[in-house]
Amino acid sequence: MVLGKRLRHLREQAGISFEDAARAIEVTPLTVRRIEKAEVGLRIPYVRELLRTYGVPSSEVDDFLTMAREANRPGWWYSYRDVLPDWFSAYVSLESEASVIRLYEPHYVPGLLQTHDYAAALMHVGFPNATKEDVARRVDLRLRRQDLLAKSDAPAVWAVLDETVLRRPVGGAEVMRAQIDRLTEALDMPKVRIQILRFSVGAHPGAFGPFHYFRFGFSELPDVVYTESLVGSVYVDQPADVVTYLEVLDRMSVQAEPVARTRSILDELREEL
Known part of the structure; x- marks a missing residue:
């Protein structure tokens, strides 16, 4: 949820529409909306390309991707x-x-x-x-x-x-x-x-x-x-x-x-x- 909201903020800050973001990763605008609302997992290739599209410096991209990988890991309760x-x-x-x-x-x-x-x-x-x-x-x-x-x-x-x-x-x-x-x-x-x-x-x-x-x-x-x-x-x-x-x-x-x-x-x- 946190990373999804940060992605939305970065998109809006860059002045990029849902449609343009969707074209960058070859998905529908609905998928971008779902990513930002944390309704789907954070696919690393998608996140990397979105960050590049939004003009995020490469040094910050690596940190964001590390957090995305951690967010995708199942919680300890998954085994239950x-x-x-x-x-x-x-x-x-x-x-x-x-x-x-x-x-x-x-x-x-x-x-x-x-x-x-x-x-x-x-x-x-x-x-x-x-x-x-x-x-x-x-x-x-x-x-x-x-x-x-x-x-x-x-x-x-x-x-x-x-x-x-x-x-x-x-x-x-x-x-x-x-x-x-x-x-x-x-x-x-x-x-x-x-x-x-x-x-x-x-x-x-x-x-x-x-x-x-x-x-x-x-x-x-x-x-x-x-x-x-x-x-x-x-x-x-x-x-x-x-x-x-x-x-x-x-x-x-x-x-x-x-x-x-x-x-x-x-x-x-x-x-x-």
């Missing part, structure tokens, strides 16, 4: 494609590149913070007809995603969890105790913030369902909001719509218990188990 729905692979990609992840979860602990047993219990419920092998691979994929939090350039993660998340029994009391311990440990991570939205808050603007907000370190990428259903997902990137979600997150963050109270709340809930 047998258990990864197409509509969710985009989520894993966004998650891997985000600099900020903010989310509201009314039902379950976010995948980035789940324990093995908690994730397995959810997978058995969510995929009742899956084989043990498939369940194991889905759990492994979820845990692999958590490697993101250990990176030196890990994203800032700010989660608002409904109190229901911590009171809904998943996998039994022992699994829930371990899961609460995992959340407590996560509070020690410098880039992780967790807030609890108490029942006593009553009605709130995010009650319609979970959603995740992503911000990136590239000016070419817009902020994106992700929501999902039983059979698919929606990725929202129109600025006015994204701002609506962000404002809701801000309001819920004010309504939720302060981050400084999260540890004691988790301790209280664990005692009840």
Whole structure:
């Protein structure tokens, strides 16, 4: 997406139309549009010729082509494609590149913070007809995603969890105790913030369902909001719509218990188990 937008900027800067760019690489104007929108892979011969047509210096062409080759490589999650729905692979990609992840979860602990047993219990419920092998691979994929939090350039993660998340029994009391311990440990991570939205808050603007907000370190990428259903997902990137979600997150963050109270709340809930 970043490189596609940079190609569009270079084309416009050079004053070249879609039609002229298409003639340079012997394709249709639609193909050029799709390249710029990241709807197709970056074919290196096409990119090289487009850059030449746009008058990009040869020293910069090599750097651009190196980035294009890297962009074409499958992500680490490609090996899990047998258990990864197409509509969710985009989520894993966004998650891997985000600099900020903010989310509201009314039902379950976010995948980035789940324990093995908690994730397995959810997978058995969510995929009742899956084989043990498939369940194991889905759990492994979820845990692999958590490697993101250990990176030196890990994203800032700010989660608002409904109190229901911590009171809904998943996998039994022992699994829930371990899961609460995992959340407590996560509070020690410098880039992780967790807030609890108490029942006593009553009605709130995010009650319609979970959603995740992503911000990136590239000016070419817009902020994106992700929501999902039983059979698919929606990725929202129109600025006015994204701002609506962000404002809701801000309001819920004010309504939720302060981050400084999260540890004691988790301790209280664990005692009840």
